[in-house]
Amino acid sequence: MSSTRIPVVIVAGFLGSGKTTLLNHLLRNTRGARIGVIVNDFGSVNIDSMMVAGQVDSMVSLSNGCLCCAVDVSDMDTMLDKLAHRSSDLDVIVVEASGLAEPRNMIRLVTGSANEYITYGGLVLVIDAVEFDDACARHPELEQHVALADLLLLNKIDRIDADAHDDLLGRLCALNRRAAVVSTEHSRMDPGLLFDIPDRPEPQPGEQLTLDRLLYDDEHDCDHGHLHDGYDAVTFAAAKPLHPRLFVDFLETQPAGVFRIKGYVHVAAGLRSRAYLVHTVGDHIRFEPDRRGEAPATTELVVIGADLDTEAVRERLEGCIPTEPVSADAMYAVHRFTSR
Numbered sequence: 001m002s003s004t005r006i007p008v009v010i011v012a013g014f015l016g017s018g019k020t021t022l023l024n025h026l027l028r029n030t031r032g033a034r035i036g037v038i039v040n041d042f043g044s045v046n047i048d049s050m051m052v053a054g055q056v057d058s059m060v061s062l063s064n065g066c067l068c069c070a071v072d073v074s075d076m077d078t079m080l081d082k083l084a085h086r087s088s089d090l091d092v093i094v095v096e097a098s099g100l101a102e103p104r105n106m107i108r109l110v111t112g113s114a115n116e117y118i119t120y121g122g123l124v125l126v127i128d129a130v131e132f133d134d135a136c137a138r139h140p141e142l143e144q145h146v147a148l149a150d151l152l153l154l155n156k157i158d159r160i161d162a163d164a165h166d167d168l169l170g171r172l173c174a175l176n177r178r179a180a181v182v183s184t185e186h187s188r189m190d191p192g193l194l195f196d197i198p199d200r201p202e203p204q205p206g207e208q209l210t211l212d213r214l215l216y217d218d219e220h221d222c223d224h225g226h227l228h229d230g231y232d233a234v235t236f237a238a239a240k241p242l243h244p245r246l247f248v249d250f251l252e253t254q255p256a257g258v259f260r261i262k263g264y265v266h267v268a269a270g271l272r273s274r275a276y277l278v279h280t281v282g283d284h285i286r287f288e289p290d291r292r293g294e295a296p297a298t299t300e301l302v303v304i305g306a307d308l309d310t311e312a313v314r315e316r317l318e319g320c321i322p323t324e325p326v327s328a329d330a331m332y333a334v335h336r337f338t339s340r
């Protein structure tokens, strides 16, 4: 490898903001750059790694907990060592944090790494333009995350009007005057903003926080709860296909506290069976055909929310497994939310 250190870019952002969409966009538009990926998911099944699998040569994935506190610096080093070593030919490593990670801890893990082949490449924060206000009302610390970022991706602008867009831009600039703000649909940003990082001056991890404070200021962490305190993840897998209408009912009348559902679902009605990638963020529901190719159709879902009654969530999902034949028109329920 060259003598230049590999920049490690952290992609963070609240649940469902568009981080995996960004990662997929970067992997499809590499412009010849070689990208290593570390993916972290909150649930015990790493849906995010399934969604980027096949596109990336070098990937390390961690599920069931938040990278930001599930690992310490030496664990992070073990992951980085798999990607960044003497013979590594990567141009950039992208770490996709879970939607509940503390970016400050993520920065600390990278800047504190003993790996001699990497350098901190900056924090990209993906912001859901639709959910940002509500999410900040529930979690005021999200404003601090904005202040730490080197690049802000204001995503999902297709779902807001021009006035709301202007308001958000104003708010973000007031929270962080240093970072560039890029407005995006489906996280489609110029990859050159990330891949050129080796040629840029090394970003400072946050204006107000010195590197020493990021590395050693543990006291601060104890004073503040983590974003993921109080959040639960329920993982649900089923071998039998689900009843499409009952499953859509579940999505439309989600149990209290649910904020994010993602994963793969296999539904069947009449003689037809279909497999989809399903996402909900708040009450926004989206189905896409499962494009994993030859993988057998299965249901593997992660349901994330605050103070969830995990048993109730599981029971409702189990109730979507039909006990008698399902009439063919039950499939229409899914078609309402299918993009193509």
Ligand SMILES: Nc1nc2c(ncn2[C@@H]2O[C@H](COP(=O)(O)OP(=O)(O)OP(=O)(O)O)[C@@H](O)[C@H]2O)c(=O)[nH]1
Binding pocket: 013, 014, 015, 016, 017, 018, 019, 020, 021, 022, 048, 098, 099, 100, 155, 156, 157, 158, 159, 184, 185, 186, 187, 260, 262, 279, 280, 281, 286
């Ligand atoms: N309308 C619209 N939908 C988007 C946009 N970007 C992403 N999405 C959808 O939002 C949902 C969540 O996107 P992801 O990329 O999985 O979000 P994430 O931040 O990785 O989610 P977590 O890892 O669970 O925190 C998916 O259904 C995406 O297709 C956008 O710009 N506009």
